[in-house]
Amino acid sequence: MKRIGVIANCTKERSADVLSRLARDAAELGLDLFADGPAATLLGRPSAPRAEMLARSEAVIALGGDGTVLRAVRELGGSDIPVMGVNIGGLGFLTSVAEESLRKGLGCLAADDYEIAACAAAECRVERGGETIVECRALNDVVVTRGASNRVLTLEVTVDGEWVTSYMCDGIIVATPAGSTGHSLSAGGPILTPEASVFVISVICPHTLSSRPLVVPDRSRIEIVGVGDRGELMLAVDGQTSEPLRHGDRVCVTRSARDVRFVRLPGHSYFAVLRHKLGWSGSSAPRPR
Numbered sequence: 044m045k046r047i048g049v050i051a052n053c054t055k056e057r058s059a060d061v062l063s064r065l066a067r068d069a070a071e072l073g074l075d076l077f078a079d080g081p082a083a084t085l086l087g088r089p090s091a092p093r094a095e096m097l098a099r100s101e102a103v104i105a106l107g108g109d110g111t112v113l114r115a116v117r118e119l120g121g122s123d124i125p126v127m128g129v130n131i132g133g134l135g136f137l138t139s140v141a142e143e144s145l146r147k148g149l150g151c152l153a154a155d156d157y158e159i160a161a162c163a164a165a166e167c168r169v170e171r172g173g174e175t176i177v178e179c180r181a182l183n184d185v186v187v188t189r190g191a192s193n194r195v196l197t198l199e200v201t202v203d204g205e206w207v208t209s210y211m212c213d214g215i216i217v218a219t220p221a222g223s224t225g226h227s228l229s230a231g232g233p234i235l236t237p238e239a240s241v242f243v244i245s246v247i248c249p250h251t252l253s254s255r256p257l258v259v260p261d262r263s264r265i266e267i268v269g270v271g272d273r274g275e276l277m278l279a280v281d282g283q284t285s286e287p288l289r290h291g292d293r294v295c296v297t298r299s300a301r302d303v304r305f306v307r308l309p310g311h312s313y314f315a316v317l318r319h320k321l322g323w324s325g326s327s328a329p330r331p332r
Contacts, residue, residue, distance in 0.1 A: 044152045046075045048100030048124075050115045052107030053081040055131050061106060061142060062086050068146045072153040082106075093118060100124060102152060102306060108132020109225070113281045116164075116182045116303050125159050127152070127306035134320055136224045137182075139307055151308050158311070161302035162221045162237055163261060167280060170293040182303050183222030183281045185296050187267045188214030188247060190275030190287065195250060197273065201266045202259055209270065210254065214247040217265055217296045221303075224320075226282070232256040237313060242296070261298040268293050 047069065051058055062085040069076050076086055077099055083090035097103070097119060105115040105128045112128040119126070128138030129145055140148040151157045167185045169177035189196050198215050200207040218227035220235035223243055228234065232245035233256060242265060244257040259265065269276045269290040276288035288294070317323065 044101040044155070045073065046077065046099055046101045047152065048096050048103040049076055049078040049082050049086065050103060050105050050111060050118070051078070051082040051085075052111045052132070053085065055107055057131050057142070058106065059085050061129075061131055061145065065104070065106070065145060065149070068149050072149055074149060074153055097122070097124065102127060104129055104148075105138070106131060108135050109137045110282070112137040113182060113283055117180070117281065117283055119303075121164075121180065121299070121301040123304060125304040125306045136316065136320055137221065137305075139305065139311055139316075144308070148306075148308055152306070156309060158307045158309075160237065160305045160307045162305060163219050163240070164299040164301065164303050165217065165219055165242070166297050166299045167278075168295045169278060169286070169288065170295065171289065171291070176292075177278065177286050179280045179284065180299055180301075181222070181280045182219065183225050184216050184218040184227060185294070186214055186216045186226060186247075186279040186282075187269070187288065187294055188277055188279060190277045192274040194274035196276065197270045199268045199270055200244065201268075202263050204264070207257070210246050211250040212246045212248055212254075215267055216243075216245040216247065217267075218243050218245065219261075222281075224317075227256070230256075233258065234317065242298075263297075265296040266293055267296075 066086045077096040079090045079093050103126050105112045115126050129140045130138035131142050165181045167179050199209045216227045220237050220239045223235040227245045230245040230247050232243050240261050241258050242261050246254050278286045278288050
């Protein structure tokens with residue numbers, strides 16, 4: 044890969060320095076960089092419209108944190124162009140390359156020494172009165188939650204047309220494996236490995252001690268409906284976009300036919316990422332061979 048698009052969070056404190064090094068290393072490796080707005084300025088490149096930049100790119104570098112990766116995925120809109128996330132943010136579960144390994148990552152792109160990992164995405168559709176009013180795509184999660192109101196919600200969940208239950212809660216999260224280490228994890232949900240063909244349904248602050256996360260096959264159709272008229276409803280997708288909902292709107296979640304493609308460098312290990320990001324220390328005994 045020689046033509047690389049760059050989507051960067053230029054508000055990060057180190058973004059200018061990292062983009063400067065990116066431009067220098069790319070020139071030495073014979074890579075062409077494309078960017079728009081402030082990122083293009085910091086790279087010393089002419090700014091190109093975002094759609095044109097993506098159309099010319101063979102891969103995209105998302106420079107920032109998980110939010111930047113999610114923004115890049117949203118703007119790619121289901122394209123097969125792979126994303127390489129470079130972390131100059133905080134936790135960064137979706138970023139696979141640390142800032143200090145940026146030069147190595149560029150070298151792997153130039154030498155075609157990498158793997159492409161496909162991650163499942165979700166399709167979300169909101170139906171009102173039999174009509175579709177919202178269609179969107181999520182890499183991490185679809186969340187139905189309360190808006191500015193402090194009132195508890197009653198949300199009904201069905202899976203493949205079968206009623207599961209009604210939850211009195213602050214919201215419900217439907218997460219993909221990629222999103223299982225995000226909002227869902229903070230709500231008590233399980234960690235899913237990227238290869239798992241499932242969704243996890245996690246309840247935010249349920250008003251019962253018996254409520255537990257529910258894991259269902261990703262071939263399922265999950266529907267969430269707010270019942271009654273208590274409190275405001277909001278739909279949040281990947282923490283990037285939000286839409287107001289009405290009680291009675293039907294939020295339908297299914298697996299997308301288009302996966303998101305990520306660049307993985309040689310030696311990448313999902314469990315090594317978990318150990319590092321979550322601070323798992325384990326026993327002091329030697330690792331079994």
